[in-house]
Amino acid sequence: MTPARRARLAWMHRWAGLVTGWFAFAIFFTGTLALFDTELTRWMQPETAIVPYNSQLTTQALERAQQLLYEADKAGSSPSFLLLPEPRDPTLRILHYDGHKFVGPILDPSTGKSIMARNTEGGSFFFNFHYTLRIPSPWGERVVAGIAFTFAAIMLSGILLHLKRLMPDYFTLRLQASLPRCLLDLHVITGSAMLPFHIMIVWTGLLLTAENALPVIQSSATVPTVQTTVTTAPVHWSPHASLALMIQKAQTSLGRPPSYGLFDDEKTTISAIRHNSLNANDSTVVFNSLTGQFLIKTAPASDLEDIYYVMSGLHISRSMGVLLRWIWFVGGTVSTIMIASGLVYYTAKQKKHTQPTFCLVQRLNIAVMGGLVCSSLSLFASNRLLPAHWQVRSSAEIWVFFSVWASCLLLCLIAPIQKSRQIITWAIGLAGFSLPPIDFIAVPLAQWESTLHLTIDGFCALAGLIAMGYMYSLPTSKHHD
Amino acid sequence: MPAIGNGMIALQNYSLRLVAALLLWLALVLWGSAIVNYFPALSAVTTQAYRILASAIAPVVLVSAFWVHNPRNALGTGIILVLSGGIALAMQP
Numbered sequence: 001m002t003p004a005r006r007a008r009l010a011w012m013h014r015w016a017g018l019v020t021g022w023f024a025f026a027i028f029f030t031g032t033l034a035l036f037d038t039e040l041t042r043w044m045q046p047e048t049a050i051v052p053y054n055s056q057l058t059t060q061a062l063e064r065a066q067q068l069l070y071e072a073d074k075a076g077s078s079p080s081f082l083l084l085p086e087p088r089d090p091t092l093r094i095l096h097y098d099g100h101k102f103v104g105p106i107l108d109p110s111t112g113k114s115i116m117a118r119n120t121e122g123g124s125f126f127f128n129f130h131y132t133l134r135i136p137s138p139w140g141e142r143v144v145a146g147i148a149f150t151f152a153a154i155m156l157s158g159i160l161l162h163l164k165r166l167m168p169d170y171f172t173l174r175l176q177a178s179l180p181r182c183l184l185d186l187h188v189i190t191g192s193a194m195l196p197f198h199i200m201i202v203w204t205g206l207l208l209t210a211e212n213a214l215p216v217i218q219s220s221a222t223v224p225t226v227q228t229t230v231t232t233a234p235v236h237w238s239p240h241a242s243l244a245l246m247i248q249k250a251q252t253s254l255g256r257p258p259s260y261g262l263f264d265d266e267k268t269t270i271s272a273i274r275h276n277s278l279n280a281n282d283s284t285v286v287f288n289s290l291t292g293q294f295l296i297k298t299a300p301a302s303d304l305e306d307i308y309y310v311m312s313g314l315h316i317s318r319s320m321g322v323l324l325r326w327i328w329f330v331g332g333t334v335s336t337i338m339i340a341s342g343l344v345y346y347t348a349k350q351k352k353h354t355q356p357t358f359c360l361v362q363r364l365n366i367a368v369m370g371g372l373v374c375s376s377l378s379l380f381a382s383n384r385l386l387p388a389h390w391q392v393r394s395s396a397e398i399w400v401f402f403s404v405w406a407s408c409l410l411l412c413l414i415a416p417i418q419k420s421r422q423i424i425t426w427a428i429g430l431a432g433f434s435l436p437p438i439d440f441i442a443v444p445l446a447q448w449e450s451t452l453h454l455t456i457d458g459f460c461a462l463a464g465l466i467a468m469g470y471m472y473s474l475p476t477s478k479h480h481d
Numbered sequence: 482m483p484a485i486g487n488g489m490i491a492l493q494n495y496s497l498r499l500v501a502a503l504l505l506w507l508a509l510v511l512w513g514s515a516i517v518n519y520f521p522a523l524s525a526v527t528t529q530a531y532r533i534l535a536s537a538i539a540p541v542v543l544v545s546a547f548w549v550h551n552p553r554n555a556l557g558t559g560i561i562l563v564l565s566g567g568i569a570l571a572m573q574p
Contacts (some may be wrong), residue, residue, distance in 0.1 A: 009544070009548070011495060011500075149539055149540075156541065156543075210535070211532075302526070322544075
């Protein structure tokens with residue numbers, strides 16, 4: 001590669017990385033957490049712990065669910081759907097979209113009794129943030145699609161820049177070197193060590209956002225003519241035939257326990273997720289909601305459709321097993337560190353410059369990255385500290401999340417860089433260390449699930465420990481971001 | 482003064498390359514749409530195939546605007562591909 005070409009690629013890598021890096025950090029950070037969204041929801045609704053993981057779905061519970069669906073339909077509610085007990089979440093949930101999130105009653109799958117769980121978005125907050133940045137639809141998805149495509153180009157330019165040294169870079173991390181050198185080593189080692197994961201997750205992400213970034217423009221010749229629709233009376237969506245019977249038939253037809261049911265247009269669609277599989281194509285059967293008559297079973301996917309579903313499954317990781325999910329978590333964490341080290345490296349190597357731009361970048365680095373970690377821990381803390389049965393607690397949790405993040409931004413803009421960094425690091429340390437005792441005090445012992453609570457509390461404490469360790473390492477590296 | 486002049490030229494070159502990258506992305510959309518529209522009976526299959534392929538080559542296409550030596554070549558290629566894609570989309574059978 002000629003020096004001029006190398007300079008051009010480096011320019012693109014640097015500037016495109018800087019502009020999209022903060023968004024990419026937020027997308028990767030929340031995406032990594034969203035890998036365990038169901039588990040986070042269960043942790044954030046400790047009341048559901050009364051339902052053990054091996055609970056069996058009974059006819060009694062399904063009849064109760066059907067009654068609730070009927071009442072919601074009668075009240076004019078938008079169509080709900082049913083989440084059946086699964087190994088990751090053994091509860092029976094009736095959900096509908098309220099314009100911002102999925103809400104609805106939670107039932108015990110054995111008895112059908114309602115569980116008065118606290119109102120929270122749970123782990124789905126991180127999932128939604130990951131692909132919308134909480135910007136209203138469709139702009140959120142479009143922004144994320146734009147960032148995904150730019151990030152793919154940044155990644156390719158990074159690979160081209162380091163292609164020659166790809167193998168040596170696997171074994172190079174000079175922690176005792178100067179800060180810029182150390183950061184560059186960290187950026188390159190995290191980039192090259194997990195390169196197949198980065199390529200896979202970015203390409204599959206591009207595919208999932210392609211609807212927004214690669215739209216299909218219809219030519220005038222093929223635009224379908226607009227047909228006037230005849231206004232008809234609103235169709236009831238709740239099933240009238242026995243739901244228990246339809247689910248039983250679906251299980252026989254699909255060969256595995258169904259995962260969810262959708263109700264619309266006098267049809268009941270029951271689907272089963274392929275567990276321990278990378279294929280996101282769910283097997284589906286459709287029944288007539290009025291008679292319970294079996295209507296159709298989806299045909300097997302074509303090879304091309306299977307490629308698409310496997311690529312989607314690799315990114316969404318909804319149906320994969322626990323081990324793969326943890327590997328993806330490690331990969332996501334490494335990707336997040338790669339982006340963070342790249343952003344900090346940009347300012348660390350610019351120490352001779354004193355322009356306001358560099359100061360602004362330094363401040364934004366602290367506000368965006370430190371602020372996001374701090375606000376995520378605050379979200380968990382608010383879940384435990386806000387009154388459990390407060391009507392608006394779900395919105396209050398989100399308000400806490402964005403308020404803490406906005407406060408970090410404000411602090412970084414008005415306070416000296418060193419001071420704001422210290423305060424945010426202390427806040428992360430404090431929040432991380434205080435979460436396990438808060439959890440222990442706020443949640444009754446009967447609702448404690450040892451593995452789930454120990455894992456999540458452990459990760460919060462680890463975040464606190466890393467923040468404190470970073471704090472004590474500061475005197476030796478004064479000019480950190 | 483020469484340093485400022487060189488800086489301005491570099492900035493202009495990079496601006497041209499950025500515009501070229503955007504045009505190349507637009508060309509991908511136009512050519513992809515034209516191919517999908519060309520096979521209306523298979524639109525579901527061709528749309529998926531187009532998106533799988535286009536998402537794979539999109540990073541290469543975007544980086545190519547910074548790979549070529551002359552920014553005007555990148556811009557010219559982008560303009561030609563956009564125009565031809567637009568014509569292909571407009572002239573459906």
